[in-house]
Amino acid sequence: MEFPNGAERLRVLHGVDLRVDYGKITFLVGPSGSGKTTMLSILSGTLSPTAGEVDVLGERLDTMSSSALVKFRRRRIGFIFQQYNLIGTLTAAENAAIPLIADGVAMDVATAKAAVLLAELGLSDHVAKYPRQLSGGQQQRVAIARALVHEPALIVCDEPTAALDAEAGRAVMGLLESAARSPDRAVLVVTHDDRIYPFADRIVRIEDGRIAGEGAPVPERVHP
Amino acid sequence: MIGVALKMLMGDRVKYLGLVLGIGFATLLMTQQTSIFIGLLTWGANPVLDVREAQVWVMDPRVRQADQGQPISDQALYRIRSIDGVDWAVPYYRGTATLKSLDGALSAVTLIGVDNQSLIGLPPENRAAAAAAIRGRNAVVVDSNTAFLIFPDKRDPVGQVAEINDNRVIITGMTKALTTFAGLPIAYMKYTDAISITPPERNKLSFVLATPRPGVSAQELADRITAATGLKALTREQFARAGVDFIINNTGIPLSFGIAIGLGVVVAIVITALTLAMFITENLKNFGALKAIGVTNGQILAMVTSQALLVGLIGYGIGIGGTAAFIAGGRNDPSLAGFNLLWQVVAGSALVVFAIVVASAFFSVRRVLKMDPAIVFRG
Secondary structure, eight states: OEEEETTEEEEOOOSOOOOOOTTSEEEEEOOTTSSHHHHHHHHTTSSOOSSSOOEETTEEGGGSOHHHHHHHHHHHEEEEOTTOOOOTTSOHHHHHTHHHHHTTOOHHHHHHHHHHHHHHTTOGGGTTOOGGGSOHHHHHHHHHHHHHTTOOSEEEEESTTTTSOHHHHHHHHHHHHHHHOSTTOEEEEEOOOGGGGGGOSEEEEEETTEEEEEEOOOTTOOOO | OHHHHHHHHHHSHHHHHHHHHHHHHHHHHHHHHHHHHHHHHHHHHHHHHTOOSOSEEEEOTTOOSTTSOOOBOTHHHHHHHTSTTEEEEEEEEEEEEEEEETTOOEEEEEEEEEOTTTOBTBOSTTHHHHHHHHSSTTEEEEETTTHHHHOTTOOOOTTOEEEETTEEEEEEEEEOOOOOSSOOOEEEEEHHHHHHHSOOOSOOBOEEEEEEOTTSOHHHHHHHHHHHHOOEEEEHHHHHHHHHHHHHHHSSHHHHHHHHHHHHHHHHHHHHHHHHHHHHHHTHHHHHHHHHHTOOHHHHHHHHHHHHHHHHHHHHHHHHHHHHHHHHHTTTOGGGTTOOOOHHHHHHHHHHHHHHHHHHHHHHHHHHHHOOGGGGGOO
């Protein structure tokens, strides 16, 4: 994967081959600038590689048209961002319902489904609240609901606990861990936050655009 | 996603109200100023339009509009009556005089002398009563819209004795004339009475009013009169238009109103484009997230366009409502008489506002459409 850098082109990823298993949480870790975010962007279909093949959930993203790529992301990928990226003027339920609404589901139907999911995530009293009325942890839970509401096969998380304190981070990871325990769903987490390493089933380390190795799950890993 | 877009818009109340009120103010500025401008131009045509019977106006070739009197010879009347195709032709005096009320107050008035027999030249409204009132010697009928300029204490003018050019007259009735650009009170007398109290000069006949026989067009008759007399003869429509053109060509009104209307357009563009651009910029990350989640460019375009159209519609409604209220409120105010909110103004301003909000939406959303959805993963 290359990016323009002045007159030259900067190679960010070099022949990376990454496998993410269903039913597992895979962590992608590494120093800043190592290519983690680029990797995540390519795997989620938000960025196209300049070379190589990208096979995600049985589909070749590198040869997909842009409209097919948008549809692929909408139906098969769930996104969790570092800063939650909730829309401040929509309620928690409306925010969580966006993937369904974007796919043509009526707003009231989508919002009702999202409200049920929010209740399962412990936010039953907060479905009608706006993001500014929620704590950081609660906002990230709304973001998790948004990532799950359309039942995607792959959930990609970009530093999901970076803006949270330790307790809220653990709670969020607990929910993600539950979401990952499905035979037809995989969770990929990019993180710098070593406090949450115990939640990983597999940790892949990336350095200078190359996979530098796989770390075993930390000993204190506790499976449900 | 339209519902989401509208909730996004209305949830940001400051920007929503800013957009709506900005577009409302701009629409008010555009439509109110355009209506006043058109109303003022109409005032230039009203002296002609108020004489409905006359199809042709004959005058000195140097005359450019109705309030610019240059008398012609009385003989012209008889020569015109002898022209083939003339059904009738009558004299018409129009000039400025000074009216003094018994308590000594002075008013400049437009003095109109109408044909003694046919009374052609009296306004159509309240004509029967005015015709009866004007028959007496030195009887004056005044325009009810502007009578307050003669009698500011708003007393009933009928029965008041006054002097015009030091000649005793009595106000015997009221009529209702269309508002004119000159804005002076209007006093009607019989033609012979009017020319008898005006200062002596060789000729006093301001205009000859004529109408063609059936089968002869007004233009044809006007051409025949010009050919036969050397005088300027214009159809009613041409002379009314000349009054409008006189205002356009000889006053700063088109420029000043053009500036005000232009400012309205600029205000609408600036407020709409800037506020929408600000709204988009502040939500850039969220739009990036939406694109990552799988919202298409078409959906985002529809979202922003629907937001722009909604504020445009509401703002336009407020603005056009304000103009309608202004015009309705001025119905009984003589200084605002004759102003109307024409459908052309309503439709034209709607098109302008529509174009501005749609163009602003496209301009603002370009960044989002070009934006790489992966931006949401970058710091």
